[in-house]
Amino acid sequence: MSKNTLHKLREKLVTLLTPERLTNLSTVVALVIVWYAISTIVHPLFLPSPAEVFGRSYFVYHDTLGSDILYSLMRIVLGLVLGSLLGIGLGIAMSWSKIVEWWFDPVVEIVRPIPVLALIPLFILWFGIGELGKILLIAFGVFVRQVVTTREAIKNVPSVYLKAAQTLGATEKAQLFRTVIFPSITPEIIGGLRVTVAAAFGYCAAAEFLGAQRGIGYMIIRARRYLYTFAVIFGIILFSSFSLIADRFVRYLDHRINIWTEREAQQ
Amino acid sequence: MKGWKMLRNFLTLRKILGLFSVVTAVLVWYILSMVVPPIFIPGPEEVFKGSYNLYKPILAASIVSTLLRVIVGFLIGSILGILVAFAMAWNKFIQWTLDPIIELIRPIPVIALIPLFILWIGLGETPRILIIVFASFVVLVVSTREAIKNVPTVCLNAARTLGASTKGRVFRTIILPAITPEIIAGIKIAAAASFDLAAAAEFIGAQRGLGYIIINAKQFLYTNGVIFGIFLFSLLAWLASLLIRYFDRRINVWTEREAA
Numbered sequence: 001m002s003k004n005t006l007h008k009l010r011e012k013l014v015t016l017l018t019p020e021r022l023t024n025l026s027t028v029v030a031l032v033i034v035w036y037a038i039s040t041i042v043h044p045l046f047l048p049s050p051a052e053v054f055g056r057s058y059f060v061y062h063d064t065l066g067s068d069i070l071y072s073l074m075r076i077v078l079g080l081v082l083g084s085l086l087g088i089g090l091g092i093a094m095s096w097s098k099i100v101e102w103w104f105d106p107v108v109e110i111v112r113p114i115p116v117l118a119l120i121p122l123f124i125l126w127f128g129i130g131e132l133g134k135i136l137l138i139a140f141g142v143f144v145r146q147v148v149t150t151r152e153a154i155k156n157v158p159s160v161y162l163k164a165a166q167t168l169g170a171t172e173k174a175q176l177f178r179t180v181i182f183p184s185i186t187p188e189i190i191g192g193l194r195v196t197v198a199a200a201f202g203y204c205a206a207a208e209f210l211g212a213q214r215g216i217g218y219m220i221i222r223a224r225r226y227l228y229t230f231a232v233i234f235g236i237i238l239f240s241s242f243s244l245i246a247d248r249f250v251r252y253l254d255h256r257i258n259i260w261t262e263r264e265a266q267q
Numbered sequence: 268m269k270g271w272k273m274l275r276n277f278l279t280l281r282k283i284l285g286l287f288s289v290v291t292a293v294l295v296w297y298i299l300s301m302v303v304p305p306i307f308i309p310g311p312e313e314v315f316k317g318s319y320n321l322y323k324p325i326l327a328a329s330i331v332s333t334l335l336r337v338i339v340g341f342l343i344g345s346i347l348g349i350l351v352a353f354a355m356a357w358n359k360f361i362q363w364t365l366d367p368i369i370e371l372i373r374p375i376p377v378i379a380l381i382p383l384f385i386l387w388i389g390l391g392e393t394p395r396i397l398i399i400v401f402a403s404f405v406v407l408v409v410s411t412r413e414a415i416k417n418v419p420t421v422c423l424n425a426a427r428t429l430g431a432s433t434k435g436r437v438f439r440t441i442i443l444p445a446i447t448p449e450i451i452a453g454i455k456i457a458a459a460a461s462f463d464l465a466a467a468a469e470f471i472g473a474q475r476g477l478g479y480i481i482i483n484a485k486q487f488l489y490t491n492g493v494i495f496g497i498f499l500f501s502l503l504a505w506l507a508s509l510l511i512r513y514f515d516r517r518i519n520v521w522t523e524r525e526a527a
């Protein structure tokens with residue numbers, strides 16, 4: 001390799017391996033080493049070695065793994081999309097029309113404190129252990145959160161902006177919404193979306209624990225019955241990894257969409 | 268005459284619509300329960316009267332059992348979380364080591380840990396309380412850390428200019444008051460999560476508690492009991508949120524807040 005390409009490679013490495021990423025990487029490596037160490041001392045029922053977790057899980061579950069992951073992810077995505085659309089929609093509708101707000105306010109306030117996970121047995125009674133119940137459960141949880149977040153976001157639009165827009169000639173509500181409110185609330189809504197996405201993974205896991213025939217959670221529960229600790233840990237790692245990827249994705253969307261927002265340098 | 272005027276001032280359109288909405292919902296419930304088989308939608312009376320009579324002997328014990336788990340788990344987790352966040356802000360070395368670990372733990376859906384904890388600790392109280400401790404801890408560490416980071420440096424520098432020389436002084440006078448609103452926000456989230464997790468944990472193999480009532484009812488296809496249990500859970504969660512909001516207002520009287 002010529003000196004030039006070597007130089008370019010070095011530069012790329014330096015920009016890629018930020019100190020933050022290096023610390024994260026080194027912690028992961030350290031944790032894996034600690035994991036290995038502990039697993040040799042402790043009974044494999046408590047902490048199987050990383051090799052056993054990945055190797056044996058794949059060996060035992062490889063035929064169902066693909067469909068399990070697919071089903072879990074599908075439920076989460078569908079639930080998120082359904083719940084977010086309805087939730088954001090209702091939030092906007094409640095801010096648009098006072099009558100809608102006055103009608104739905106008590107309903108929202110009553111539904112808010114319900115622990116979503118407590119609803120799982122009810123949904124199983126109603127919908128059985130098929131797909132619909134789980135998707136509806138996730139959608140419901142997401143819906144309630146999104147309505148609240150959207151309403152808060154719209155309330156927090158500085159009235160200065162609205163008054164300025166009106167002074168500059170925006171007379172109809174639609175105009176105000178389109179030009180001021182929608183752009184204003186996007187950062188908050190996407191921020192709330194991150195939390196909601198993480199919660200959606202939780203709802204999916206719980207729903208799959210209590211009544212499913214497919215999915216990562218189902219695999220975990222089955223494994224627990226056979227005392228297959230390695231598979232339980234494997235399932236948890238799967239859930240966490242996808243949750244992490246989803247979170248990074250939302251953060252990426254956040255950056256792309258909100259490129260115009262005045263934000264202090266990110267953490 | 269005067270009473271009529273007072274009534275008119277009280278009954279704004281907003282309140283009337285709100286009341287109507289609730290009444291309509293209950294009416295819809297009644298009508299549906301007569302049309303749909305009671306296994307799906309039992310009527311309001313059956314749910315409340317029937318379940319109350321059925322569960323009366325164990326009701327108080329169940330509520331206490333669930334509440335105890337939630338409160339103990341939540342308190343331990345939150346206090347630990349806040350303290351750890353303080354430690355991280357105080358000492359750079361602690362922050363440097365704990366930060367990546369916390370970032371690693373964040374994406375884990377805490378519920379997914381329940382089977383693991385049960386495998387490790389067995390089917391007692393401990394795994395359930397531990398889950399709630401874990402979740403509250405993570406929520407509060409993250410919120411407190413963010414809160415501390417978001418303290419405007421202007422205030423810190425001003426304090427130092429005015430003579431707050433030791434770290435302790437700055438901490439006590441500036442940081443603590445500044446982060447209280449955000450900590451309370453974190454507490455609200457942790458409280459809601461604690462109730463959620465208590466329900467899920469009780470579903471997976473408990474012998475007592477509201478969750479046990481729910482899952483037991485489900486096994487016998489007693490929808491009344493399921494709805495009754497959910498209702499009680501929501502009531503508890505709502506009361507908890509009222510309590511937190513009360514403290515929120517008392518503690519944060521000085522914050523610059525628009526009328527809530």
